[in-house]
Structures are given as C-alpha cells and as structure tokens.
Amino acid sequence: MKFEVTILGSSSATPIFNRNPSAQVLNVNERLFLIDCGEGTQQQLLKNGIKAQRLNHIFISHLHGDHYLGLVGLLSSLHLYGRTRPMYVFGPPELKEILDIQFKYSQTELRYPLEFYATQAEKNELIYENPDIRIETFPLEHRIPCTGFRFNQKKRLPKIIKEKVEELGIPIEMIPLIKRGIDFTDKKGVVHAAAELTQEADPPRSYAYCSDTICNWKYIDQIQGVSTLYHEATFMHDMSTRAAETFHTTSLEAAQIAAKAGAEQLLLGHFSARYRELEPLQEEARTVFANAKLALEGHTFAV
Structure with a gap:
C-alpha cells in the first residue's frame, strides 16, 4: 500500500529563496490528504503534478497565515473547476468564521458541500477513520492554539x-x-x-506532523514509535533563545525529540528566512539523530 508524503512548502512565515510556506500532501493508498495550506499551495500542486480535484480532506494545524492563507484560493478554484463532491476541512474552530466571511464578501456560493470539523487544541482526539487509516490530533504549544496530526495505518489482511x-x-x-x-x-x-x-502483511506505518511548537516534550507519548516524524526546525540551536521566545524548535531539539520518541525517520521543515543554505540544520540534527532529512520542496518521502 502506498504511504508517502510530498513536500509542497517548508518555509516559515514568508516565501523566500524559492521556498514556500507550509503545505504537504500525504498519499495513503492513493487517497490524498492535504496538511496545511500556505500561500502558493495551488501553484505547488500544479508544479508537482498533483491534481487538486483529488483532494477530499484538508487539515489545518493553526491560524498563523503561513499555514492557511492558501486555503480560500484553493477552495475557490475547486468551485470554479465545477467540483460537486464534498470537501472535508479540519482545523481550529475560528477557521470556519474566516472561510464564511471570505465567501460572504466575495459573494461566492460554493458549488460543492464544505464540511467543516473543528479541532480541539487542548486534547487528543480521533478526527477521522477509514478502512486504511486513523487520524488523531494532539496538542502542540505555540503562541496560539495549535494541533499536531498523527496518521496511523491500520493492520492489513495477510x-x-x-x-x-x-x-x-x-x-x-x-x-x-x-x-x-x-x-x-x-x-x-x-x-x-x-x-x-x-x-503476513507489511507492518502498519505511521506519520506524525508537528508544525509550530516550542520544545516542551509534552507530546512525546503521542508521537512515540512513529515511522516518520515531520517536525519544525525553524532555527539552529545557536538561536535557541530566539526559538523559545517565538515558541519554535531548533534543529537540534527536533532531533532530540525524534530520538526520544523512537521515530525511524525525521523530516526537518519550517525553516527560518535567515537560512539560505539548509544543510547546516541537517548536519546539526544528525549529531543526535542519524536519519534526519531536509523536507525539501518537491521531494517525496516514503513513510
């Protein structure tokens, strides 16, 4: 069964150095799940040969613009393409108000049902399940409410x-x-x-997405034993004071988290605009966790 993630954006705050804000597509047995939707996500889908019409589920971690400002444009384009199937959006409760007001003042009445499910940033929650996968949220600690997502494959038949x-x-x-x-x-x-x-079928795999969070160790249990962990690494560790002030994580801390969680693979992302070259962040992480990789745009990683 296919289980892989394609990185569409891995920059923090602003697009820079040909890096776009956060967005990625998880392919689970040819069902596509969009995780965060920063500015430029539509263009990145086109660039990577991913048809937006194949998306049925979108997950937004929190309401900082670099994680959701591409959403209204994407939903509007699907309307213009003539979509009729429902779109399921999972995100902070306030996101529904943002979407409603955008469509209200643009006088847009979507041709398709938009099913919105409010996530709860203060507790773990099972938010979606199908025959292949279970999707759970868990709290992260950022300047505003933020949730992580864990995608767990179900055990397959022999x-x-x-x-x-x-x-x-x-x-x-x-x-x-x-x-x-x-x-x-x-x-x-x-x-x-x-x-x-x-x-026996292949062992079930799992993918955890930790967008923006300070390194507080509180969510280790929720990501324990994960096959692939995507974790923000906004700064290198010489900027640890700045990382703490802005409720972000350093590349070294992300590696420590991956090691403590027993992850098999670590994808580093959400890079600060101060870094044109990203290899030093990977090198720093690998001093603690050998299988640390850069979540570079356009790259697809097997989970």
Whole structure:
C-alpha cells in the first residue's frame, strides 16, 4: 500500500529563496490528504503534478497565515473547476468564521458541500477513520492554539502467496476469503489451510506532523514509535533563545525529540528566512539523530 508524503512548502512565515510556506500532501493508498495550506499551495500542486480535484480532506494545524492563507484560493478554484463532491476541512474552530466571511464578501456560493470539523487544541482526539487509516490530533504549544496530526495505518489482511494461487488454481473470488482465514478446498477435496496460502502483511506505518511548537516534550507519548516524524526546525540551536521566545524548535531539539520518541525517520521543515543554505540544520540534527532529512520542496518521502 502506498504511504508517502510530498513536500509542497517548508518555509516559515514568508516565501523566500524559492521556498514556500507550509503545505504537504500525504498519499495513503492513493487517497490524498492535504496538511496545511500556505500561500502558493495551488501553484505547488500544479508544479508537482498533483491534481487538486483529488483532494477530499484538508487539515489545518493553526491560524498563523503561513499555514492557511492558501486555503480560500484553493477552495475557490475547486468551485470554479465545477467540483460537486464534498470537501472535508479540519482545523481550529475560528477557521470556519474566516472561510464564511471570505465567501460572504466575495459573494461566492460554493458549488460543492464544505464540511467543516473543528479541532480541539487542548486534547487528543480521533478526527477521522477509514478502512486504511486513523487520524488523531494532539496538542502542540505555540503562541496560539495549535494541533499536531498523527496518521496511523491500520493492520492489513495477510497477503496471498501468488505462487500458491497458480499452483492450486485458486479462483479469484476465493482470495478475499482466504485472506480472512477461510481454508481452501481444492477439486480433489484436499483442504489447504489459509495460513499456508498467505503471508503476513507489511507492518502498519505511521506519520506524525508537528508544525509550530516550542520544545516542551509534552507530546512525546503521542508521537512515540512513529515511522516518520515531520517536525519544525525553524532555527539552529545557536538561536535557541530566539526559538523559545517565538515558541519554535531548533534543529537540534527536533532531533532530540525524534530520538526520544523512537521515530525511524525525521523530516526537518519550517525553516527560518535567515537560512539560505539548509544543510547546516541537517548536519546539526544528525549529531543526535542519524536519519534526519531536509523536507525539501518537491521531494517525496516514503513513510
């Protein structure tokens, strides 16, 4: 099952050095989830060959402009494209008022239903579930209410052994039943145990998104054991005082968080405009966590 994230924007506050504000698309078994929607997200979708019409779920972490100012434009364009399917938007309660007033004064009545779900920044919450995935929120600590998101794959059914299908002439309609543990009886009356015809599916993967937060360690339990952690790394650690003043994290702290959480992979993002070159942030993080990578725009990472 495909489980990967494409970075559309990883700059903090303002677009600079060809870096755009926060936005990324998570692909879960060909279902696309947009996480944050900074200015320029539409252009980044086009640039990366991702059709906006494929989006059905959008998650906004908090109401600083670099995380949501592209949302009204994206929703408006989908209206102009003739979309009729519902769009599900998850974000702070006040975001609904922002959207309503924008559409009110532009006299825009969307052609499609906009289903809004208010997130709760002060507690953990299960906000979405389908057969493939569970999505949970958890509190972060920023200057304004902010939530993190964790996407957890569900355990998959065992995989059928293709060679056995061919060898025993197993009908296609039997395969789903075998995966669910039902034995197969061949034409000679011989029973073949489902366990002998299948193998364990790949272990479930998980992805956690920590947008803007001070390093307070309070959310370690919520990201524990995550396969891939995206974490803001606005500053290098020589700017730790500035990071604390602005409720941000340094690249060294992000690496410490990843290590303490037992993450397998760390993606660093939300880079300050003071850094034209980003490799020093990665080098700093790797002194603590070897598998730290830069969330560079246009790059797709397997979760």
